[in-house]
Amino acid sequence: PASCWDCHWGCRNCKLRDCGQRGCVPRCRERGCHPVHFGNVSSVGVKPKLDRPKVKNEVPRELPNTRRAVGRALRDSDRALDDLERADEIITEDLNRVAQVFVPRFHITGGQLGWMATGLLVAVAWLVFYFLFVYRDDRNEADPRWLPMIGRDAARAAESQKTPDVMFVFYNPDFHRDDADDPVPGHRVGRVLLTNTYKADTSGDAFKRTRALTEAPTTMGAARKAVLQDFYEHLVGAGFEVSPFRSLDGDEIFLRVSLRDESLIQRFFKKNHTLCQLRRSMVRAMDIVHKAEIGGEPASSPPFLPFTMNAATRLQDVEVSGRMPFKDFQDFRDVYRTFHGTDTEGSIARGRDRIAIVLGELMKEFDVDEAEQLGFIVDTYPVHTKSGLKVLRRMWGQFSLILDFTFLQPVHVLDHYFGARVAYFFAWTGFYCKALLALLPLALLCVAFLLVSVYFEWGRGTVALAEAVFGFVVVIWAAAAARMWQREQVYLIESWCYINDDQDTMNLRARFRGEWMESSLNANDKEKLYPENWARFWRYASAMATFLCCVINFTFLYVWTALFETGIYAEGVNYFAIVALAVQIKGFEIVFGMVANYLTDLENHKIQSQHANALIWKSFTFQFVNYYSPFFYLMLLRKFTAGGCPRVIGVGQSCVVALQIELGLTLLLLSVFRLIEVGGFSWYAQTQLEEEKQKVADYLENEDPGSARDVQLTHAFMEKQAKYSEFHVSQQVETHLQLVISLGFILLFGSVAPIVVVFAFVFFNCQLRASAWLLTHVCKRPPPWGSRGVGAWREVVYVLMVLGIFVSGLIIVIHDEVLQDVPMVTRVTCCLLWCAAGLCVLGLTTFMLPDQDGQTTLMKRRRAYVDGRLRDLFDVHKAKSMRRSTVRVPVLSNEISSAQFSRVPCLDEHHPDWDTVGRRGKREDPRDLEEEQAEERAEELEDGVSGVLE
Numbered sequence: 001p002a003s004c005w006d007c008h009w010g011c012r013n014c015k016l017r018d019c020g021q022r023g024c025v026p027r028c029r030e031r032g033c034h035p036v037h038f039g040n041v042s043s044v045g046v047k048p049k050l051d052r053p054k055v056k057n058e059v060p061r062e063l064p065n066t067r068r069a070v071g072r073a074l075r076d077s078d079r080a081l082d083d084l085e086r087a088d089e090i091i092t093e094d095l096n097r098v099a100q101v102f103v104p105r106f107h108i109t110g111g112q113l114g115w116m117a118t119g120l121l122v123a124v125a126w127l128v129f130y131f132l133f134v135y136r137d138d139r140n141e142a143d144p145r146w147l148p149m150i151g152r153d154a155a156r157a158a159e160s161q162k163t164p165d166v167m168f169v170f171y172n173p174d175f176h177r178d179d180a181d182d183p184v185p186g187h188r189v190g191r192v193l194l195t196n197t198y199k200a201d202t203s204g205d206a207f208k209r210t211r212a213l214t215e216a217p218t219t220m221g222a223a224r225k226a227v228l229q230d231f232y233e234h235l236v237g238a239g240f241e242v243s244p245f246r247s248l249d250g251d252e253i254f255l256r257v258s259l260r261d262e263s264l265i266q267r268f269f270k271k272n273h274t275l276c277q278l279r280r281s282m283v284r285a286m287d288i289v290h291k292a293e294i295g296g297e298p299a300s301s302p303p304f305l306p307f308t309m310n311a312a313t314r315l316q317d318v319e320v321s322g323r324m325p326f327k328d329f330q331d332f333r334d335v336y337r338t339f340h341g342t343d344t345e346g347s348i349a350r351g352r353d354r355i356a357i358v359l360g361e362l363m364k365e366f367d368v369d370e371a372e373q374l375g376f377i378v379d380t381y382p383v384h385t386k387s388g389l390k391v392l393r394r395m396w397g398q399f400s401l402i403l404d405f406t407f408l409q410p411v412h413v414l415d416h417y418f419g420a421r422v423a424y425f426f427a428w429t430g431f432y433c434k435a436l437l438a439l440l441p442l443a444l445l446c447v448a449f450l451l452v453s454v455y456f457e458w459g460r461g462t463v464a465l466a467e468a469v470f471g472f473v474v475v476i477w478a479a480a481a482a483r484m485w486q487r488e489q490v491y492l493i494e495s496w497c498y499i500n501d502d503q504d505t506m507n508l509r510a511r512f513r514g515e516w517m518e519s520s521l522n523a524n525d526k527e528k529l530y531p532e533n534w535a536r537f538w539r540y541a542s543a544m545a546t547f548l549c550c551v552i553n554f555t556f557l558y559v560w561t562a563l564f565e566t567g568i569y570a571e572g573v574n575y576f577a578i579v580a581l582a583v584q585i586k587g588f589e590i591v592f593g594m595v596a597n598y599l600t601d602l603e604n605h606k607i608q609s610q611h612a613n614a615l616i617w618k619s620f621t622f623q624f625v626n627y628y629s630p631f632f633y634l635m636l637l638r639k640f641t642a643g644g645c646p647r648v649i650g651v652g653q654s655c656v657v658a659l660q661i662e663l664g665l666t667l668l669l670l671s672v673f674r675l676i677e678v679g680g681f682s683w684y685a686q687t688q689l690e691e692e693k694q695k696v697a698d699y700l701e702n703e704d705p706g707s708a709r710d711v712q713l714t715h716a717f718m719e720k721q722a723k724y725s726e727f728h729v730s731q732q733v734e735t736h737l738q739l740v741i742s743l744g745f746i747l748l749f750g751s752v753a754p755i756v757v758v759f760a761f762v763f764f765n766c767q768l769r770a771s772a773w774l775l776t777h778v779c780k781r782p783p784p785w786g787s788r789g790v791g792a793w794r795e796v797v798y799v800l801m802v803l804g805i806f807v808s809g810l811i812i813v814i815h816d817e818v819l820q821d822v823p824m825v826t827r828v829t830c831c832l833l834w835c836a837a838g839l840c841v842l843g844l845t846t847f848m849l850p851d852q853d854g855q856t857t858l859m860k861r862r863r864a865y866v867d868g869r870l871r872d873l874f875d876v877h878k879a880k881s882m883r884r885s886t887v888r889v890p891v892l893s894n895e896i897s898s899a900q901f902s903r904v905p906c907l908d909e910h911h912p913d914w915d916t917v918g919r920r921g922k923r924e925d926p927r928d929l930e931e932e933q934a935e936e937r938a939e940e941l942e943d944g945v946s947g948v949l950e
Contacts, residue, residue: 103826106819108465116469123442123473127480130438138427139298139491139855141412145395163385164243164256165354169378169722173225175251179375180221189223190214192371194364194510206234206365220375227376231255231366238361239264247722248715249692249699252378256718259354262347266309266332268357269348275304275497276336276348283866285325286873290862299855302337303863304497305870307348311335318873339416350416352784355382359783367510382781383718388417389776397776402769407433415496418775419784421612422727424492425736428790429768431488432743435481436761439474439746443757446470450754464816467656471751471808475838476845478747478801482794483849489789491856512606530604542599546618549595550625553588557629560584578662582669585626589734592622597730608785612729613792619737620796627741631749634659635811656815660753663745667759670738671766678770681725682778688723689715727779739767740796747804752811805838 099106171177193207193214209226232255235242241258259265269276283290283302290300308314312334315326329335338346349357362368371377396410409430415423446466453462512528519527560581596618605611638655639645645655693713725731742760750756812834813819813827852860 101825102829103822105822106826106830108818112465116465119466119469120472123469124476126442127438127477131480131484135434135438136406136408137488138409138411138430139488139495140296141301142297143408143410145408146410146413164241164258164383164718165351166257166358166380167383167718167721168231168255168257168380170228170231170253170255171224171378172246172251172253173221173228177221177251180219180224182220184218184220184223186214186216186218188374189218189376192227192367192374192376194367206230224376227371228253231377234365235358235362240358247692247719248713249696252722254719254722256383257358259349259357262343265347265349265354265357266307269307270309272357272360274307274353276307277304277497278302278866278870279335279337282335285320286866286869287321287325288866288869296855298491298495299858299862301495301859301863303867305867307332307336314874320873351382351385351388352416352419356784363508363510369511379722381721381724382783384721384781386717392417393776397772399769399773401772402765405437407431407437407768411492418782419786420496421729421732421785421787422775422782424489424787424790425732426768426772427488427492428485428736428793429739429764429771431485432481432739433761433764433768435477435484436757436764439477439757440761442470442473442477443750443754446754447758461818464812464818467752467754468812468816470754471812472834472837472841474746474750475801475805475808475841478804479842479845480849482797482801483845486794486851487849487853487856489794490851491853491859493788494856494860509606509608509611511601513604514606528606530606535604538602538604542603542614542618545599546596546621549592550622553592553622554625554629557581557584557626558633561630561633578665579669581630582666585666586670586673588626589623592626593619593730593734596622608729609787609791612733612787615730615733616737616792616796619733620740623737623741624744628744628748631659631662632807634662635749635752636814639814656752659749660755663749663753663756664759667742667745667756667763670742671763674738674763674767674770678774678778681774685720685723685725685778689720721780724778724780725774727775727782729785732782735767735771736790736793739764740793740800743797744800744804747800748807749811750804751808752815801842802839805835805842809834809838 189210193210207227207230210223210230213223213226232242232244235255235257239261241256241260243256245254245256246252247254268274280300280302292300309332312326312329312331315329315335317324318326320326326334332348333346336348338348339350340346359368368377368380372379392413396413407430409426411423411427411430414426446469449466450463452458453466512530514528514530516526517529519525521527596615599618600611600615603611603614605614634646634655645653646658647653648657648661651657692715696713742763745756746760809831813831819827819830
């Protein structure tokens, strides 16, 4: 038959002696060809499948290659036609051949593929439905739930007027202390003195007493006294309202610093080039209408513009569409958005703005953090407003909201009160609570399916395929959630119009060490710089120290795990070992937290955000090893040890079940530890206050027995806050890290332990409400540090996603029952296919969900339009005033207007000379002009000669 020609040609051109080594003879037998006579059609007796034109034998001798070429063409055409007829069969054969090479002995039925695809499609459909119709973002600032926090309240404004912005706590020089006479070197006192970050101008009388102590050794008491006096005089000289008072026990002096003068606030805004948001009524007055149904309320947010003191007066005579909408404008309140926290009429400064101005002016001369560490001052903290804190507690900071599954966060209110860094933290936490709520039903459905399959004994293969499907759902969910958060973050950055980190005075670290050198921006200025070689050295040294800590931690945890593996509990799950392991993990976390802060300080970052990002990466690297290494050992190595996987009651040896138990207990213990931590902070603050009360009562009892019972000892609200816990950058990083670690458990081990989603959701919910309660009850108000998003946490989550894809692939090929009896090449191929599919999902979600959504783009376009329209109004007004004073209107000839077209001059008369009144003058002869110029040059020459002679 025709198919034998292929075999005949292949064997005739085989370089080997035995064509069977090329597999040709067996294939020819399958096609009905005898190995001896294959290629001979008559010897087999089978009629050819296709009619082939016969070649004539009368071929000229002078053309010996013609027969050979024609035969080759016929064989190629027969081969192509034969392959076309057998296309389905060839494809099947090729696929089977590829499967035998790359995935030998791997069998999966069409039915299994069908229900796997169905489950995956259902999960994706649910995620799409949730994020489109159920999910609610935090963008709407005018949400009815948050109106009590931002609305006008005369009583709250009156109470806030009495509350200072920043509190400075000093040691009372008249109170005897044991360390008052301790010697202090002069250079140590000089460490707290600074100059302007960009100006090396040390002239002036700022902190003159403290500067005098740097020249010779002094005592701790003298240094504290000088710092207190210089502080008071410097703040008063800067224009702030400062009032001192003693503590309840008399050992401390508090300085209450406030900024209430609106004219002073305006001068600081002008000096610092602060951006202020326009009023919505200002946009409407410009004849611009933004429909709320197009883009929603957040897309109509007015733009931010640099503050201008005389903006209202400049707009009074501006005309818009034939009317003058700004003629009644009196002051800045008609142009810029105002806030009513401390002023019923409205102020352009929020609470965080006033705090930033006070701390920013002080940081130009004095390092507060260094002074606290050296013991010159006690504490510095922004002050909570009592009424504002009460509203926050009622609407947001209470544990009863733990059952509120909307997880809406007042991010705009938090930005106004605490600053952008804290607001981004709660926005991120609330978003992932909502995202976990989308994954929770799928995880519960997978857990229920696994339990039913085990109960009805459907086989471990069905369970393994279900786990693989859920693992891929986790990859899709993680990629979609990461992109959705990036869109939320970009919107908040654009909405709050936060400036760059290096332009924010609040983001410059006062503890930055360096030398005054010529500024790269302006050679006339001096800038504090640190040698790049030393900075690089300390970064490398810090990285090596972090790596060494990771090695020590891994070694200790490995020895601990191996000890309990070979101990008396080796045959089962040791719950005592799990609890002890969780305690050790928490202990290592606390210890390395202090080490990480010290190492990050050695790196000497100039910008606060750079310092925070460096601390984030160090903490994450260590905690990655600290939290995940025991579970990596369990899932990747424990199966290949002599003892094998742990034996679970009712299941037998199973690393997967043991992982589910250990992950659940670990996350539950972390939640318990967080609640204990919250209770500990509250107990510590109350204990400190009660100790002070008891000390005062004992003093009064000693002075006048019985008088202590007649005195009501109470701390003022602003004094109580001195005993509250801190929530600075290190505490924020630690809290955020715990959430990222719990999220990593889902990304790394969620494919084989769906139950971990439930525990992670509970932990996120508890952490969100506990952090809100801490901030509003027992934590000091953090400084309003600025930030453009969550910083390095976005990259950390992305790293966890990529690692989760590879780790999930390894766990599936190691513990999947379907892949237990297959060769290693099959497992490697399945793992590579899994990783490739996961990376494709990451790329696809990045393409389908860009950084900016339609609402963010519309808001930016509307703001740019309003900004441009306002600038045009100012330019038109300025052009009109200039034209009235400087522009001269010419008087043209009237030949055209009077229809005297015959009097229109020729080409050489189109540019006549004009006199001062605009009439056309007589054109002079060019020869006369040349003679006049020659005479003027001669007169100049004569004057020059006579001058020389004189």
